[in-house]
Amino acid sequence: MKQEKFDWGYFLKHIAIIAVPVALQNLLTTTGSMVDTIMLASIGEKAVGAIGLCAQFSSLMFSGYWGFIGGGMLFFAQYWGAKDDEGITRSYGMTLLFMMTVGLVFAALAICAPEFVMGVYTDKAEIQAIGISYLRIVGFAYPLQILAMAMSALLRSIEQVRIPLYGGIASVVANCFFNYLFIFGKCGLPKMGASGAAVGTVLAGIVNLLVLISFVLYKKIPYVLEFSKHFRWTRSAVAQYLEKCFPIICNEVLIGVGNMLINVVLGRQTEQAIAAVAVFRTMEGLVIAFFSGFSNAASVLVGKEVGAGNHETAFQRAKRLVYLCSGIIGVACLVLLLVHNPLLHTLGLSGESYRIGTGMLIIYSVAAIIRMGNWAQNDTYRSAGDAAFGSILEITFMYLMVLPFVYLSNFYFHAPFLLVFAFCYIDEPIRYILMQRHLYSGKWIRPVSGPGMATIEEFRKQHGIQMKKSK
Template sequence: MSTKSKKQKMTLVALTWPIFIEILLYMLMGNADTLMLSQYSDESVAAVGVSNQVLSLIIVMFGFVATGTAILVTQNLGAKQEHAAAEISIVSLGANLVFGILLSIGIFLFSKPILLMMDLPPELLDEANSYLLIVGGFSFVQAFIMTIGAVIRSYGFTKDVMYITIGMNIINVIGNYLFIFGPFGFPVLGVEGVAISTTVSRFIGLAIAIIVMIKRIPVELPFHLLFRFPKVHVRNLLKIGIPSAGEQLSYNTSQMVITFFIATLGTEALTSKVYAQNLMMFIFLFSIAISQGTQILIGYLIGAKKYEDAYHRCLKSLRLAIIISLSAAILFSFFAKDLMKLFTSNEDIIALGSTLILLTIILEPGRSFNLVIINSLRATGDVKFPVYMGILSMWGVAVTLSYLLGITFGLGLVGIWIAFIADEWLRGLLMLWRWRSKVWVRHSFVEEKAV
């Protein structure tokens, strides 16, 4: 049997565990950079952390096409419209490649002004700029990888994307080791070396991902549409992608503003935030994996017009995500100090970071609501409500309370974490209300067929 004719088992577990491993490895790639750089310099860690805050915003810009792709492909596959799904896949690749190149050029030209706008401490500017120039200048590669990954996962081949990520991680860690520690006569390049190894690993991952996509999609891919952009597909991609990106864009820009607040507290506070969030990512990755697997399933169910099944699938996934993330947060809190010691010997940073991880026990269940239900709403095509509520809560609650509690009232990072908790829970409960209302039933895109 050829690889093009294989059908994947579409269950939450079958879809989610490879997504979990994939996201875990992406996080390990970032943590490998942080952990290995921490043996080089705490200042370098802070510099890369701020640069990655900027790059995360760029990733959101790429994500609006990838998000639209995943939703439209799964809905069309659920409706048995395989040729339309293949057309959407190729159009999405062309759109994100063009968009990615434009954003990469922008980062290359304006990296230093962007960092200066964040009020970065002067001692971090050169290293942060070096990292942003290299990784950001080639960020179009990540745009292409994200879109191809969304396509492959939408067809149910989540393990393939996982294997590609494993290979990228191995290459990245080897490159970090060579350029940070300088064995075999390699030059010690520090932050610059980490940026080079990250970029090289992405280029290699992209080449493999293209081959896998061609083999896995069961119909002939219409590559002639790569830069032609049929109106019906572009219109639907924008209808889903722009609001979805708006919610993520609001979150990331609000986080950049909050990072600016933290930067005014000094390098030590900034470094504590980077270390604590690196550890917290391992807690909420369970919810991320469950939410992405759920999105694929609900997309198929919506395409097949099985609305009640979709409704109950989301709620079951939500319960699972809350239980797992809460358990993980409690476990991490018991070992918080030991985990912080993996990154630094600074006792003040260890104490502060441990307190932030303890607060994560309250924060993570609220985040689970947002991750699972927002991805479920997107899968149905109901994408505007999360944006409106996200902007209201992120800026009205997270940013405002961060400044009041963290800066005005002098609670520092603890006050800022309390603001995060309030934001996640408010948005989460609003998303649950929206899902229970079932107004999302009328938002499916499968009625619009390619012309």
Template sequence: MLSETNKKILSLAVPAAFSNLFDMIQVIVDMIMLGRVSPVAIAAAGISMQFLGLLYAFMASFSVGNSAVVSRFVGAKELDEASKTTFTSSVIAFLISIPFTIFGVFFSKYVFIFMGSSEEVVKAGETYLSIISLTFPVIFIEFALYSSLNASGDTKTPLKIVVVANVINTVLAYTLIFGKFGFPALGIKGAAIATAISYYISFVLYLYVFLTKKSIVSFYPLFVKDYAKRVLGIGIPAGVERVITYFSFLLFVKMIAEYGTYTLAGYQVGLRIEGLAFMPGFGFTIAAMTLVGQSIGAKNYEEAQKLGWQTAKIASVFMGFMGVLMFLFPQYFAMIFTNDEKVIQEAILYLKVVGLTQVPLAIGFVLSGALRGAGSTKLTLLINTASLWFFRIIPAYVLSKMFGNVLYIYYAMFVETFLKAGILYYMFKKGYWKRQVKWKT
């Protein structure tokens, strides 16, 4: 039988994990359909997704802070203040979205030029991204609303919304890309229109939830300057961390790309497979942020620490199980994505290494989330950025040049994952984050 604590953790983590899974499925479905159009369409949409990944990194500058502040107010049972924070964060989100929207609508082609794309990809990409960019204000605000629901302990509503949005996107994409049911075949433009419509419908559903008070947190139309400072004070370091991580990841991929097309393809296949293990990790990270933040709001710091530990343990079991499967049966996973023997062998190499890192990766995910829920985003910025560069990027570069084998890049990644998990474990256990908590009620 599950304990009440474990039930509480799983009730938050499982819907959050599935929400992330359905987000991934939407991208995969779109890419599969565009694969029937042309390689140009796939390349254009793929680069657009990378740009959207950068946007999600910037969104952490308000979403993480909003989650921490809202969860504390919920824990303190100050729901009006939580609702004011939600409205304040939504205004911040809208303001941050404006420059990205302007750039995306009028200058999106430069993203593809910067990536060295062909003229065909630049033209197709500009068409796709300029349409998607019209949804940026909606996406940014929705992210604030999404983080507020999670912080209030409601991860089921975002799951329901993403399922509805995915179904709508799939039907519209099929209709508009291939020209079904009397509509013209629009190709990549159709994919963009379908995605944009699904984003707007998702946003309307979120507004319905908040405006009709279907959640314990709603809209309280009052911009509170002090809450804005708290949200950004916690969120900006998290945003900086995500942006640094994003560009560091690109450097890591660039190192792997130097070993040739098959190695890069194998790595990409392995990464997609590993992404399935990430889903429970993301879910438990959200659970840790929420539960730690609410416990701090209730001024129960020992409970916050207990819930952080327990969430990390459960996440380790889920991701550890996935790691065992990746280590023992990597070829079967790789064969789902490709039948090229060279690519499969390269994917197997990656999967065997990362399969052994899933437990420390789970600990790193969850304890980083717990520290963010406690408001210690400067600490996670320092730990995660320093670890990434001093234990992974620099050693991987040096070892790669010394031995000329991609396996040494993966070894550096392996060691860094364990070291970072150990540092986060030590810092969370030491309770440094408790001394950082300054909460005024």
């Protein structure tokens, strides 16, 4: 059967429509974090290191709820393609409830047990004290951030990508403004140092949420505020949702725990290395922020076609999106390396901490091209209904390869810090080969919508795809 010519014009246009606003929003958020770091750098490297470790706790929370975001976007995108309004609203209700449960648990830990949290991440008493004062306040921002994240995920999935961008712009401006006031004690306010950055984060979360809700009301967008419809669940709908979410939840939680264990190693280095790690995470955020817009586009553009039953279009788009994402990340990493010298100095690194930070960036720039290719493929599989394959691979390699290499090299062989750091990415090339084989197999297209399921057997027959029969 002759394939239709691929429509590059439509493809690139819609990637830009979805990816650019998402990338801009994430870049703005990361830029805001960099401004925070620059402000805190004037206080000292210990403050930078402490807030960096607190950010790792936030990342663990992110891992806890991202499984529901990933599962939710699978349903949002496919139901959007199938024009199933009830399915979108119902899936959003489930996603929001499960995410908020995770957020409240982490908020309680941050507010009520910050000593325990900081004790896990570092053994440096001065850094612990700064982190404790920060966590007690920033914990109030977690539920706000999760509500905004859920709303943004839904809006992006239904191709309303500009609204989260507007919320992100307002949030970053508010965060920088309030941080300046409270960190340095301007306009008659108390000089709070690192705690002032936490106050700024809470107030920025409120601003972001207000902007999102205002635009949803102004544009009369359905789904988001239809509270009476959010919980019209059936047992079969909940079972299907959790079945798709479960591998993603396991993936994100177990990888989050694995990353926490890695951060425990990185948090027990010298104070210069801890500061370098904190700054590196901020700069890594620039790359991830830039990339996530394109990964989000992959999820929507592929998932939407799978939901509508256009599986061949989804298949052809997926193959091109993966290589496009990797190429774009290569360019982004090159730019980052070209400007790293003034950037690292501006972010407060000098001497030994600057040397370590430079080494980390070089290692990461090589690994990121493959790493983001794996990420793009996994997001594509999830949006098409296959939440298990990439998750199983990532968990397996994290616990059987990455963690043993990192722990043994650091605690047993006492390897140089940069070699220990390089081992964090040792599994990426192997996983990339396995992910590529799965990509070209087409077995990852597993629709959940009516139109998608009606045409899947024809697609599989056309490509000679043999699926294992469920018992």
